[in-house]
Amino acid sequence: MKSSIATISxxxxxxxxxxxxxxxxASSIRELAQQAKAASRVLSAASSEQKNRVLERVxxxxxxxxxxARVLEANAKDVxxxxxxxxxxxxxxxxxxxxxxxxxxxxxxxxxAGLPDPVGVVEETxxxxxxxxxxxxxxxxxxxxxxxxSRPNVTVDAAALCLKSGNACILxxxxxxxxxxRALADVFxxxxxxxxxxxxxxxxxxxxxxxxxxxxxxxxxxxxxxxPRGGEALIRFVTEHARVPVIQHYxxxxxxxxDGEADLxxxxxxxxxxxxxxxGVCNAxxxxxxxxxxxxxxxxxxxxxxxxxxxxxxxxxxxxxxCPELRAATDADxxxxxxxxxxxxxxxxxxxxALAHIARHGSYxxxxxxxxxxxxxxxxVREVDASMVLVNASTRFNDGGELGLGAEIGISTTKLxxxxxxxxxxLTTRKWVGYGTGQVRS
Amino acid sequence: MKSSIATISxxxxxxxxxxxxxxxxASSIRELAQQAKAASRVLSAASSEQKNRVLERVxxxxxxxxxxARVLEANAKDVxxxxxxxxxxxxxxxxxxxxxxxxxxxxxxxxxAGLPDPVGVVEETxxxxxxxxxxxxxxxxxxxxxxxxSRPNVTVDAAALCLKSGNACILxxxxxxxxxxRALADVFxxxxxxxxxxxxxxxxxxxxxxxxxxxxxxxxxxxxxxxPRGGEALIRFVTEHARVPVIQHYxxxxxxxxDGEADLxxxxxxxxxxxxxxxGVCNAxxxxxxxxxxxxxxxxxxxxxxxxxxxxxxxxxxxxxxCPELRAATDADxxxxxxxxxxxxxxxxxxxxALAHIARHGSYxxxxxxxxxxxxxxxxVREVDASMVLVNASTRFNDGGELGLGAEIGISTTKLxxxxxxxxxxLTTRKWVGYGTGQVRS
Numbered sequence: 001m002k003s004s005i006a007t008i009s010x011x012x013x014x015x016x017x018x019x020x021x022x023x024x025x026a027s028s029i030r031e032l033a034q035q036a037k038a039a040s041r042v043l044s045a046a047s048s049e050q051k052n053r054v055l056e057r058v059x060x061x062x063x064x065x066x067x068x069a070r071v072l073e074a075n076a077k078d079v080x081x082x083x084x085x086x087x088x089x090x091x092x093x094x095x096x097x098x099x100x101x102x103x104x105x106x107x108x109x110x111x112x113a114g115l116p117d118p119v120g121v122v123e124e125t126x127x128x129x130x131x132x133x134x135x136x137x138x139x140x141x142x143x144x145x146x147x148x149x150s151r152p153n154v155t156v157d158a159a160a161l162c163l164k165s166g167n168a169c170i171l172x173x174x175x176x177x178x179x180x181x182r183a184l185a186d187v188f189x190x191x192x193x194x195x196x197x198x199x200x201x202x203x204x205x206x207x208x209x210x211x212x213x214x215x216x217x218x219x220x221x222x223x224x225x226x227x228p229r230g231g232e233a234l235i236r237f238v239t240e241h242a243r244v245p246v247i248q249h250y251x252x253x254x255x256x257x258x259d260g261e262a263d264l265x266x267x268x269x270x271x272x273x274x275x276x277x278x279x280g281v282c283n284a285x286x287x288x289x290x291x292x293x294x295x296x297x298x299x300x301x302x303x304x305x306x307x308x309x310x311x312x313x314x315x316x317x318x319x320x321x322x323c324p325e326l327r328a329a330t331d332a333d334x335x336x337x338x339x340x341x342x343x344x345x346x347x348x349x350x351x352x353x354a355l356a357h358i359a360r361h362g363s364y365x366x367x368x369x370x371x372x373x374x375x376x377x378x379x380x381v382r383e384v385d386a387s388m389v390l391v392n393a394s395t396r397f398n399d400g401g402e403l404g405l406g407a408e409i410g411i412s413t414t415k416l417x418x419x420x421x422x423x424x425x426x427l428t429t430r431k432w433v434g435y436g437t438g439q440v441r442s
Numbered sequence: 443m444k445s446s447i448a449t450i451s452x453x454x455x456x457x458x459x460x461x462x463x464x465x466x467x468a469s470s471i472r473e474l475a476q477q478a479k480a481a482s483r484v485l486s487a488a489s490s491e492q493k494n495r496v497l498e499r500v501x502x503x504x505x506x507x508x509x510x511a512r513v514l515e516a517n518a519k520d521v522x523x524x525x526x527x528x529x530x531x532x533x534x535x536x537x538x539x540x541x542x543x544x545x546x547x548x549x550x551x552x553x554x555a556g557l558p559d560p561v562g563v564v565e566e567t568x569x570x571x572x573x574x575x576x577x578x579x580x581x582x583x584x585x586x587x588x589x590x591x592s593r594p595n596v597t598v599d600a601a602a603l604c605l606k607s608g609n610a611c612i613l614x615x616x617x618x619x620x621x622x623x624r625a626l627a628d629v630f631x632x633x634x635x636x637x638x639x640x641x642x643x644x645x646x647x648x649x650x651x652x653x654x655x656x657x658x659x660x661x662x663x664x665x666x667x668x669x670p671r672g673g674e675a676l677i678r679f680v681t682e683h684a685r686v687p688v689i690q691h692y693x694x695x696x697x698x699x700x701d702g703e704a705d706l707x708x709x710x711x712x713x714x715x716x717x718x719x720x721x722g723v724c725n726a727x728x729x730x731x732x733x734x735x736x737x738x739x740x741x742x743x744x745x746x747x748x749x750x751x752x753x754x755x756x757x758x759x760x761x762x763x764x765c766p767e768l769r770a771a772t773d774a775d776x777x778x779x780x781x782x783x784x785x786x787x788x789x790x791x792x793x794x795x796a797l798a799h800i801a802r803h804g805s806y807x808x809x810x811x812x813x814x815x816x817x818x819x820x821x822x823v824r825e826v827d828a829s830m831v832l833v834n835a836s837t838r839f840n841d842g843g844e845l846g847l848g849a850e851i852g853i854s855t856t857k858l859x860x861x862x863x864x865x866x867x868x869l870t871t872r873k874w875v876g877y878g879t880g881q882v883r884s
Contacts, residue, residue, distance in 0.1 A: 041801060045825050120824060126846060132835055134845060137823070141857050224857055245687065245858040266880040273882035359483060381579070381875050382562060383487050393574055393878025402883070403576060403874065404568060415583050415666055415871040416687045417859040429857040432845065433823050436835025438708040440715035441844070 021211045029215040033170060033222040035200035036143045040168035042198050044140045048117035050195055051163055055113040057191035058156065059106040067187050068102055074183035075152065082176055094150050095177055105156050108407070112160045115406040118425045119166040122433065132439045136430040140166030142224035144427065145216055146409075147172045147238055149230035152180035159188050159202045161409045165427035168201050170223065172216060174230075175208035182206075217242040229410055247412045247422070251337040252282035252365035254395045257354040257380070259371035260293025266392060267370040268302055273394045274368070276309050280339045282411065283366045283398045287334060287344045289354045292318070295347045299323055303345075311341045318347035334361045351376050355383055362386060364413040366398040387413055387420035463653045471657040475612060475664040477642035478585045482610035484640050486582045490559035492637055493606055497555040499633035500598070501548040509629050510544055516625035517594065524618055536592045537618055547598050550849070554602045557848040560867045561608040564875065574881045578872040582608030584666035586869065587658055588851075589614045589680055591672035594622035601630050601644045603851045607869035610643050612665065614658060616672075617650035624648075659684040671852055689854045689864070693779040694724035694807035696837045699796040699822070701813035702735025708834060709812040710744055715836045716810070718751050722781045724853065725808045725840045729776060729786045731796045734760070737789045741765055745787075753783045760789035776803045793818050797825055804828060806855040808840040829855055829862035 043051075061067040075097040082092050118138045125135035144167045146158045155171055162169035173181040185204035192201050205212050217226050220243040227247050228238040239246050256274060258267045274285035290299055299322045303313055313319075314333050315326035326345070333344040334357075348354045358367055368390040369380040377391040388398035398420065400408025405423030412418040418426040485493075503509040517539040524534050560580045567577035586609045588600045597613055604611035615623040627646035634643050647654050659668050662685040669689050670680040681688050698716060700709045716727035732741055741764045745755055755761075756775050757768035768787070775786040776799075790796045800809055810832040811822040819833040830840035840862065842850025847865030854860040860868040 041825070041827075044827070045821075128844070128846070132839060134839075136862075139827070142827070245856070263880070269880060269882055277883055377877075379487075383483070385483075385486070385581070385584070386873060388874035388876065390876040391878060393876050393881040394883055396883040397574060397576075397876055397881070398874065402570070404570070414687070419871045420874045429861045431828060432830035432840065432862045434830065434832040434835050434839055435819075436833060436839075438705070438711060439835040439839070440711055441719055441836055441838040 021215055025207070025209060025211055026215045029205070029212055030219060030222070032200070032203050032205070033143065033216070033219045035198075036168040036170050036203050037222050039198035039200035040140065040142045040166075043163070043168055043201055044119070044142075044166045046166065046197060048119075050197065051117070051166070052113040054163060054188075054191045054195045054197060055109045055160055057194060058160070058188050059109040059113075061187045061191065062102045062106040062109070062156075068099055071102060071180065071183045071187065072097060072099070074179035077179045078152075078177055087176070091150055091176070095152065095180070097152060097180060101153070105153050108157060109160050112164050112407055112424075115164065115424060117164065118428050123430065130439050131437060133435040135433050137433045138425070138428045139431050140428055143168045143170065143222060145170045145172065145223050145226040145244075147213055147217070147226060147228045147230075147234065149174040149234060150176045152177040152184060154229065155181045155184045155204070156188065157407075158409060159185070161407060161424060161427060163192075163201060165424045167224075167427055168203070170203045170205065170216065172205045172213055173208070178208055213238070214241055217244060217246075220244050227410055245417070246414075247410070247418060248414050249282070249411050250413060251363050252284070252411075252413075253286050253335060253337050253361060253363040254283060254366040254368075255287045255289055255354075255358050255362065256285055256368045256370065256395065257289040257348075257351075257358075258291060258294065258298060259351065259354075259369060259373065259376055260291040261373040261376070262291075262294065262298075262370040263372060263392075264294065264298050264301075267298070268305060270368070270370060270392070270394050271302060272305060272309065274396055275306065275311055275343055276341065277394075277396060279341050281396075282337070283395050284339070285343065285395055286336065286338055287346070287361070289346055289348050289357055290319070291350055291354070292347050293350070295319075295322055299345070299347070306343065309341075311343055314342065314344045316346040319345045322347070337363070351379060355380070358384055358386075364415075364419075365411070366390070366395040368393065368395050387411065463657055467649070467651060467653055468657045471647070471654055472661060472664070474642070474645050474647070475585065475658070475661045477640075478610040478612050478645050479664050481640035481642035482582065482584045482608075485605070485610055485643055486561070486584075486608045488608065488639060490561075492639065493559070493608070494555040496605060496630075496633045496637045496639060497551045497602055499636060500602070500630050501551040501555075503629045503633065504544045504548040504551070504598075510541055513544060513622065513625040513629065514539060514541070516621040519621045520594075520619055529618070533592055533618070537594065537622070539594060539622060543595070547595050550599060551602050554606050554849055554866075557606065557866060559606065560870050565872065572881050573879060575877040577875050579875045580867070580870045581873050582870055585610045585612060585664060587612045587614065587665050587668040587686075589655055589659070589668060589670045589672075589676065591616040591676060592618045594619040594626060596671065597623045597626045597646070598630065599849075600851060601627070603849060603866060603869060605643060607866045609666075609869055610645070612645045612647065612658065614647040614655050615650070620650055655680070656683055659686060659688075662686050669852055687859070688856075689852070689860060690856050691724070691853050692855060693805050694726070694855075695728050695777060695779050695803060695805040696725060696808040696810075697729045697731055697796075697800050697804065698727055698810045698812065698837065699731040699790075699793075699800075700733060700736065700740060701793065701796075701811060701815065701818055702733040703815040703818070704733075704736065704740075704812040705814060705834075706736065706740050706743075709740070710747060712810070712812060712834070712836050713744060714747065714751065716838055717748065717753055717785055718783065719836075719838060721783050723838075724779070725837050726781070727785065727837055728778065728780055729788070729803070731788055731790050731799055732761070733792055733796070734789050735792065737761075737764055741787070741789070748785065751783075753785050756784065756786045758788040761787045764789070779805070793821060797822070800826055800828075806857075806861075807853070808832070808837040810835065810837050829853065 122135040314329035367386045400421035408421045564577040756771035809828045842863035850863045
């Protein structure tokens with residue numbers, strides 16, 4: 001009964017939400033999407049050189065006094081408003097731009113311009129028995145909607161990756177960064193026009209009304225994909241309301257399993273790196289699983305090492321038998337992405353128990369095993385369902401830059417279309433092509 | 443305003459539909475899906491040999507007197523009920539099984555058993571500068587739901603492709619084939635058990651209540667993908683109600699564009715094949731576009747050839763100037779998948795006009811150009827958005843068998859995940875794997 005009631009209640013809310021969308025707003029969002037769709041046809045046939053010239057032009061502008069002044073002036077408005085609203089220092093840091101940060105964004109643009117263009121590449125070529133030459137050609141997806149929160153650099157990064165992969169993009173940034181996003185999008189659009197590409201290749205939704213997002217993610221047939229980037233609440237909101245495909249990335253509850261046959265010195269090095277090198281990111285370690293075969297020696301040692309590095313450990317009953325000083329983990333801990341210096345720790349009965357724990361609490365993000373036993377390593381790699389599975393290495397390697405994608409628009413924890421870091425290739429699809437000399441089917 | 447009202451009205455209907463789902467039905471569908479999810483973990487680690495033995499065992503059963511008698515008896519119930527309900531002869535033909543048809547299904551199973559297993563294959567292997575060996579390993583999607591109409595062979599075909607690709611499947615067949623589907627699923631489940639794999643690897647929903655489909659396609663987190671196979675109404679129903687990813691295949695409004703620089707004899711051969719060789723399939727030709735540069739000579743000739751083969755032609759104004767005997771096409775004709783011996787014909791002003799017509803009326807399925815001009819062929823291939831684009835060959839080649847996939851579960855006209863025929867590989871995804879020697883990030 002519970003699920004039906006939940007569905008009804010959600011649906012009445014939905015109907016209310018739909019009722020509240022202003023008709024003018026909905027129709028102007030549709031119009032923007034239609035223009036983006038038309039632009040996407042032009043972009044799909046644009047040459048790599050033309051797309052790269054746009055990126056280089058934006059990079060140049062973001063280093064010029066004129067554009068820098070305009071962007072920083074707009075950014076100051078956002079930052080002042082955020083200060084007046086007494087938001088956290090961390091959020092203001094994410095929001096604030098400077099000449100140095102703009103130069104870093106410009107560097108990223110030049111880097112994307114230098115990456116190989118996936119569009120038009122033909123893979124898996126074959127000649128059929130009848131002489132038909134077939135293959136699969138990489139083509140853009142079409143129109144990609146990005147819904148994101150406070151960082152204004154996403155405006156430029158996302159526009160650059162979409163443009164290079166031949167897609168039009170519709171950007172819906174957070175309200176905290178509204179003026180900054182508009183100033184950055186203006187720089188991008190000026191470069192598109194200067195290089196003869198349509199303005200609608202990059203469209204910033206001119207309002208931060210939440211209903212604009214609702215209207216946007218319902219445009220089945222006009223928008224080909226929506227990528228929400230931000231907190232779990234934003235992602236759930238988009239997923240619930242979308243009528244177009246969504247690629248999600250909810251959270252990273254990443255595990256390291258230290259097997260009884262592990263090199264314990266290596267295990268220590270990897271755990272310290274995965275937990276403490278940058279605790280606020282999605283591929284950081286959140287739960288440590290220790291095989292009971294090595295727990296008595298390893299657990300007290302790693303607990304001391306981590307405590308010395310200011311990590312708070314929360315253990316299950318068996319971990320606390322070995323380390324009574326640990327705080328007790330609650331049920332919720334096993335599903336929590338801390339994003340700070342906290343680590344939950346459990347003792348497990350070998351590989352099968354570790355696999356069962358990960359199947360129950362994993363978030364399809366990144367999982368690692370430390371072992372010298374190749375058979376166990378292979379079973380772990382084969383049986384764990386996650387966008388990246390590592391043997392004897394830190395979870396921090398699940399990253400587009402580290403894995404050689406050149407750049408990433410996000411990490412997908414959904415299995416359809418892309419699983420893991422998404423670079424330029426993951427923003428394309430493949431159509432079949434066939435070159436014949438009059439072949440017909442018999 | 444229109445879209446908001448439509449959404450509200452849809453949503454109230456939705457709420458009503460949800461209200462009407464029986465709580466017991468919803469909870470038993472959820473339970474079946476949970477069992478399928480558990481089975482999918484076992485299947486993802488099953489060896490190719492074990493999966494192939496199941497397929498061969500099912501094939502053997504479908505040739506044994508005992509199972510054949512049981513399946514044909516069940517099938518006779520369905521066929522008799524259909525006759526009593528006075529359904530069309532075509533539908534009864536799709537429904538009816540025979541010893542010969544079961545032998546053909548068995549052949550298909552042996553064929554699938556012989557195909558390479560995509561699961562576990564590692565692609566794009568690389569060694570990073572730090573020595574980490576990375577790659578992308580093909581893994582099953584998990585649980586695949588199939589919602590389909592009258593043909594009982596889909597029960598076995600879909601189960602076989604899902605099993606071979608390591609996925610559990612949940613099958614919701616049409617009510618006309620209920621007894622046949624149950625008898626075939628029983629044969630499959632017996633083979634799974636005999637080979638030590640979980641019964642829940644293949645689950646036939648034990649009711650044809652429409653609400654069972656509703657409940658099934660809402661199981662976000664348990665069902666990884668739903669593939670509806672059948673008429674456009676079924677596909678729209680599933681898409682509107684799904685909370686899990688859907689791969690669609692709406693219809694095939696396929697075009698052939700005869701360019702002014704075409705070999706007209708070749709054009710004739712291809713058009714006759716694409717329209718008449720098997721008119722009832724999705725990759726058959728539905729609209730012919732003729733360049734005005736060759737229309738005066740070509741159109742009267744091809745019209746006569748096709749009329750002699752009993753094809754009814756419906757022309758635009760310019761086609762009817764050249765062939766006054768043609769019936770006038772209505773606006774609706776340009777978007778119609780006839781699936782019979784009818785062809786709409788338009789005269790266009792060269793390649794750009796042909797591309798514009800296809801962009802407006804195409805269904806992302808199959809499009810072909812006939813030309814001797816390589817530049818025009820390349821523009822057509824590059825700019826047309828369809829799951830297959832052909833040069834100088836029949837549209838009928840967009841088919842998993844013809845393209846060497848070995849078998850297909852359907853043709854996707856959605857761009858996310860798969861575009862075009864879907865074989866075993868398209869029922870998998872790729873996770874990243876990394877084999878290290880203690881690498882950490884600096």
